[in-house]
């Protein structure tokens with residue numbers, strides 16, 4: 660069961676629905692290590708035929724790095740410039756270039772057409788031993804390059820069962836936000852997307868209930884407002900973990916929900932367009 664009270668370090672009550680001045684919803688597709696050049700072409704043609712764009716819902720696709728260029732080309736050819744591109748990985752250091760074989764920097768991603776950068780995804784934490792310090796560095800480099808970080812946080816099944824959900828997320832948020840140098844170009848707000856992705860829901864078919872996701876989202880928002888008000892105004896909190904057309908609407912209807920991060924279902928153009936349409940109708 661989810662602990663329904665806030666850790667003592669957060670003194671304000673959550674304010675459900677308090678979304679700052681942002682009414683925008685995000686639908687974010689995480690393709691992980693899937694796809695091919697041909698897939699990008701056929702997927703985008705199909706997506707363009709299903710999608711009815713709306714200025715209130717932002718669609719971001721995060722392909723494997725090698726297909727960013729192909730995605731840019733398809734967006735241009737199909738004249739669908741409202742689709743934005745996010746990257747799944749960047750070099751976790753302050754250098755924008757250097758002798759780091761196999762890496763690519765946030766500024767290279769920005770130059771290649773990306774506007775967003777995923778970081779802290781549980782698959783990178785688990786399979787690539789990504790550390791909190793590396794995630795902070797990725798966030799810092801993202802801001803320096805003009806990219807918006809999409810920071811993934813979430814608890815394991817064991818941690819949820821031990822009622823440690825908020826403690827785990829507090830640790831992840833604290834290590835990211837407390838170590839941050841606010842970018843010089845930031846004036847009154849710093850854009851940040853936090854993706855609540857419970858590990859037990861990623862790729863498992865198990866999805867957090869709308870009530871479970873709402874409780875965590877409201878808590879995250881209250882925590883940031885209380886501890887890091889500089890980030891509160893530009894903050895969006897999205898949910899990820901086994902999102903499908905069948906469960907998207909109920910999740911999106913929650914007051915503290917700013918959108919969805921979708922893995923498996925985002926490889927199906929019709930399903931992604933359907934989830935997008937549901938976000939438009941909210």
Ligand code: PGA
Nearest residue numbers: 861862900901921922923
């Ligand atoms: P899933 O993945 O939708 O396949 O569960 C979500 C994610 O890992 O971002």
